[in-house]
Amino acid sequence: xxxxxxxxxxxxxxxxxxxxxxxxxxxxxxxxxxxxxxxxxxxxxxxxxxxxxxxxxxxxxxxxxxxxxxxxxxxxxxxxxxxxxxxxxxxxxxxxxxxxxxxxxxxxxxxxxxxxxxxxxxxxxxxxxxxxxxxxxxxxxxxxxxxxxxxxxxxxxxxxxxxxxxxxxxxxxxxxxxxxxxxxxxx
Numbered sequence: 001x002x003x004x005x006x007x008x009x010x011x012x013x014x015x016x017x018x019x020x021x022x023x024x025x026x027x028x029x030x031x032x033x034x035x036x037x038x039x040x041x042x043x044x045x046x047x048x049x050x051x052x053x054x055x056x057x058x059x060x061x062x063x064x065x066x067x068x069x070x071x072x073x074x075x076x077x078x079x080x081x082x083x084x085x086x087x088x089x090x091x092x093x094x095x096x097x098x099x100x101x102x103x104x105x106x107x108x109x110x111x112x113x114x115x116x117x118x119x120x121x122x123x124x125x126x127x128x129x130x131x132x133x134x135x136x137x138x139x140x141x142x143x144x145x146x147x148x149x150x151x152x153x154x155x156x157x158x159x160x161x162x163x164x165x166x167x168x169x170x171x172x173x174x175x176x177x178x179x180x181x182x183x184x185x186x187x
Contacts, residue, residue: 001094002084003118003121004084006080010155011155013169014135015062016075016076017128018062019059020083021056022091023054024054027053035126040133043130047127057127058087084102091106093108095109097115136152142169146169160178168182
């Protein structure tokens with residue numbers, strides 16, 4: 001059974017990231033939980049442990065261009081499908097966090113708040129979040145004026161102020177209203 005979750009649906013910048021994980025019952029991982037409930041340090045530690053102990057895992061993205069072209073929901077489903085298809089082992093069933101399912105070639109079930117209920121989904125949540133946070137640190141290196149290292153692309157007052165001051169960079173999602181407003185201000 002594979003657990004699937006995503007990170008980065010809400011931010012104004014960067015890709016949406018999904019992960020799929022098949023855990024190894026013979027190597028249990030202590031402390032798995034919804035990534036949002038864990039400290040950054042704990043997530044980082046668990047990220048390495050999941051990668052070391054899982055039977056297999058895959059991390060996939062949908063780009064800013066895909067988000068703008070498809071919409072965020074469809075881009076999220078695309079990233080999830082890519083993550084499942086990237087698994088080295090084919091799962092008998094896929095459990096997805098939330099209330100919607102990507103189109104998959106295997107049996108799947110959506111589980112609301114699955115990241116807090118199903119260890120494999122918790123593991124996927126952690127992989128997706130840590131991977132995306134690391135991408136935001138790389139974005140910060142390229143565009144320090146936006147503060148991606150702090151807000152991770154979310155619509156914080158500091159990020160909105162940076163958007164007003166500097167305009168949008170290539171990492172910004174042009175289909176999101178606050179970015180669109182900066183690119184095409186009302187007359």
